[in-house]
Amino acid sequence: MTGTREVPDTAPTLDRRRRNIVFVTIVLGMLMAALDQTIVATTLPTIVADLGSAGHMAWLVTAYMLAEAVSTVLAGKFGDLFGRKPVFQISAVVFILGSILAGVAQDMLTLIIARGIQGVGAGGLMVTAMALIADVIPLRQRGKYQGAMGAVFGVTTVLGPTLGGLFTDHASWRWCFYINVPVAVVMIVLAARTIPTVRPAVRPVIDYLGIALVALGVAGLILGLEWGGSEYAWGSPMIIGLFAGAALLLAAFVLVEARAPEPMLPMELFRNRVFTVCSILSFIVGFAMLGAMTYLPTYLQYVDGVSATESGLRTLPMVFGLLVTSIISGNIVSTTGRYKPFPIAGAAVMALGLYLMSTMGRDTGIWLESLYMLTLGMGIGLSMQVLTIVVQNTVPYAQLGTATSGVTFFRTVGSAVGTAVFGTLYTGKLDPALAAALAETGVPPEAAQNPAALRALPADLAAPIIEAYTTAIDTVFRWVVPVALAGFVVAWFLREIPLRDSTRARAAELGEGFAMPDSADRADQLEHAVAQILRRDQRKAAGLPGPSLLDLTGGELSESVAWAIGAVHLRDRVRGGATLTGIADDHMVPVGVLEPVYRDTANAGFVAVEGDSLRLTASGERQAQRFRRVWRGWLDRRLEDWTFDDPADRALLEQALDRMAGDLLNEQAGRPTFADSTGPGR
Known part of the structure; x- marks a missing residue:
């Protein structure tokens, strides 16, 4: 399993x-x-x-x-x-x-x-x-x-x-x-x-061998229980054989699973x-x-x-x-x-x-x-x-x-x-x-x-x-x-x-x-x-759970710019490249709605615009990684009671949390709330 x-x-x-x-x-x-x-x-x-x-x-x-x-x-x-x-x-x-x-x-x-x-x-x-x-x-x-x-x-x-x-x-x-x-x-x-x-x-x-052994062993046990006293006497060779076979198969299962x-x-x-x-x-x-x-x-x-x-x-x-x-x-x-x-x-x-x-x-x-x-x-x-x-x-x-x-x-x-x-x-x-x-x-x-x-x-x-x-x-x-x-x-x-x-x-x-x-x-x-945890937090806050815009940006970026950076990061990760048309298609909004957003983001030095193509600059990459670190910190705080004696277990958990932090960032980048909200938000 x-x-x-x-x-x-x-x-x-x-x-x-x-x-x-x-x-x-x-x-x-x-x-x-x-x-x-x-x-x-x-x-x-x-x-x-x-x-x-x-x-x-x-x-x-x-x-x-x-x-x-x-x-x-x-x-x-x-x-x-x-x-x-x-x-x-x-x-x-x-x-x-x-x-x-x-x-x-x-x-x-x-x-x-x-x-x-x-x-x-x-x-x-x-x-x-x-x-x-x-x-x-x-x-x-x-x-x-x-x-x-x-x-x-x-x-x-x-x-x-x-x-x-x-x-x-x-x-x-x-x-x-x-x-x-x-x-x-x-x-x-x-x-x-x-x-x-x-x-x-x-x-x-x-x-396969372990699955087969446990299936046959349990089936033999159930057959013995079903047939005993009805189809065959409890002391008959058939019933004794079924129970003995089940015991041997389950013992073999234990040995196989150990190796x-x-x-x-x-x-x-x-x-x-x-x-x-x-x-x-x-x-x-x-x-x-x-x-x-x-x-x-x-x-x-x-x-x-x-x-x-x-x-x-x-x-x-x-x-x-x-x-x-x-x-x-x-x-x-x-x-x-x-x-x-x-x-x-x-x-x-x-x-x-x-x-x-x-x-x-x-x-x-x-x-x-x-x-x-x-x-x-x-x-x-x-x-x-x-x-x-x-x-x-x-x-x-x-x-x-x-x-x-x-x-x-x-x-x-x-x-x-x-x-x-x-x-x-x-x-x-x-x-x-x-x-x-x-x-x-x-x-x-x-x-x-x-x-x-x-x-x-x-x-x-x-x-x-x-x-x-x-x-x-x-x-x-x-x-x-x-x-x-x-x-x-x-x-x-x-x-x-x-x-x-x-x-x-x-x-x-x-x-x-x-x-x-x-x-x-x-x-x-x-x-x-x-x-x-996310569902519980959402119920408590009556809104989307996770870090606030202030947590993500330190108050340095507007919501629209933060979203624009995340959207380029997401499309580049999923499609191997970002375009203004592609992002507009993803979110079913006219290109004209996004043009001023990416113009502002480019003027701030976070995105390079080359025709229809969009690419994060070094500053944009740093911001995207910062967003990811904030999400990772949020996860760490909610899973801080996960303690391990085995370093290998901790390493596996670290990998899983890193991936989830990226997924949560990408989900946020896939939600263009700036289009219907003029104030700071999540």
């Missing part, structure tokens, strides 16, 4: 209209990929009724999550190799193919394979979406776009189950997948026409206790959250007898609790800098919520069920919000990207493993209980597997079958309580370190709370942090 991005000198400058179209295109990709994590939850009972194979139900979620986890790593590297735009478009095509195959699937195996293909496309869409934001949105405006992206990612958690229920009840569960096709086609067309091609200058080394030149997950990260604790907690949070969200609609449809749509709506208290505590805890962490109490309290509340949900039955009222779900959601939200932030606050700059993506990776794997364990517990308890209920009542298995058919049965025949489902799902939640309690114990080992200013700025972001897949590149991560 190491990052090697180097932004090329020809990074595009887009006008506001095109920037917003690009953003909408990227959001469509993020929306589809994030929705399909949860949209199948409410459709699972109906899918089982249509296709059978209830024991394989959990694989519809785990196949997607596991493929997404691996694809996220690969897509980020391929974006560095071939450019973000083609990887984004190819990921969309893969997602379409998976969606079409899922829609036409006539058996559970085909549907599981289709979900895996969807996961490959989804991982590519999500990680390149965040990278594209960094490529095309100016740093000073990036914070609001990243915040909006995080909000979209969070809202899909609410929309997914509800939309799945609506499609299932009013069309077909297959439309959960078909609907992706027209949206993705529109997105691909928009991407081809609007997203600029940006190819980073540095070509990364991809850890790889650019490892997917550097083993030295685990020497950092904060990273280790946060990774374990992230795994547990993913384990509990997606497992619960997958099986809650099943409980509601079979036990409470509600429709697929209503089951999606009835899970909203859990999502509401998650959203509220994520936002509240993020703001408290941002204000106080204290974070340790939240994962401790979160794990305890999560364990309480799981226990309460294990007591639900046919006689539990809707308000009590909602309270139990709200409790679980609040616990997850308290725990999830701070984990990525804490890691970003403690690791060296050189490991910033790998640590961030590492914690997210553990959360995704936890979601896949958690859903598998939930499925194993569910199937192991349900199969014998349901068999006994069917033998007692004489009801055909097809009626017991279909929630609508079960609701149509006479109460005396339905009661034993409903009790079998109740017992099975209650057992699932009861057995997961110890996992949450383990998280409570682990959370006490989390060290509390004063938060950096840049980390506080990110803490209140909704996307951070949901551990949205993010770039594994350290430069992207630092830019993300700086973008949030």
